[in-house]
Amino acid sequence: MILTPEQVAAAQKANLETLFGLTTKAFEGVEKLVELNLQVVKTTFAENVDNAKKALSAKDAQELLAIQASLVQPVAEKTLAYTRHLYEIASETQSEFTKVAEAQLAEGSKNVQALVENLAKNAPAGSESTVAIVKSAISAANNAYESVQKATKQAVEIAESNFQAAASAASKAAQQASATARSAAAKKTTAA
Numbered sequence: 001m002i003l004t005p006e007q008v009a010a011a012q013k014a015n016l017e018t019l020f021g022l023t024t025k026a027f028e029g030v031e032k033l034v035e036l037n038l039q040v041v042k043t044t045f046a047e048n049v050d051n052a053k054k055a056l057s058a059k060d061a062q063e064l065l066a067i068q069a070s071l072v073q074p075v076a077e078k079t080l081a082y083t084r085h086l087y088e089i090a091s092e093t094q095s096e097f098t099k100v101a102e103a104q105l106a107e108g109s110k111n112v113q114a115l116v117e118n119l120a121k122n123a124p125a126g127s128e129s130t131v132a133i134v135k136s137a138i139s140a141a142n143n144a145y146e147s148v149q150k151a152t153k154q155a156v157e158i159a160e161s162n163f164q165a166a167a168s169a170a171s172k173a174a175q176q177a178s179a180t181a182r183s184a185a186a187k188k189t190t191a192a
Contacts, residue, residue: 018100018104021100022096022097022100025093025096025097025100026093028093029089029090029092029093032089033086033089036082036085036086036089040078040082043078051067051071054067055067055068073175076170076173080167080170083167084167087163091160102149105145109138109142112138113138116131116134116135116138119131119134120135
């Protein structure tokens, strides 16, 4: 099977469009990441200024300890929220790349099937078994890819579930640490 110049040009155009699409998605992911980081920096700076003012206005060590204790949980929660946003951006970008890869693979598989069918039509007499072997190999490769794809999706789902569980545990730990710190600060205040 000989490709015509029009087919080659169409394939190059399709590949270029795919490249530009993927590049655009990658830049969108980077843009979201930059926006998130800028937002975090602005918010953190404003909160640090506010916290410094509170700390400087503390009348004694107990009040300073109480202020510090009140900051533990919000910092942990914000860190957790930031991590979730990072994960969402990465997951969304990866998902877009996966969609494109799957589409490209499906198109390539379709083209290979068409090529095999074309070769089978034009094959010399007696080559039916060879064509059947090629078709069987292509089918086996497609089945193997589908199995790997399913396993990958399951692994991603498990990772997401584990991430959610870890985030929940971290949030609870931050709440406990904050409560413990407040309790300790309250005990020191009452003891003084």
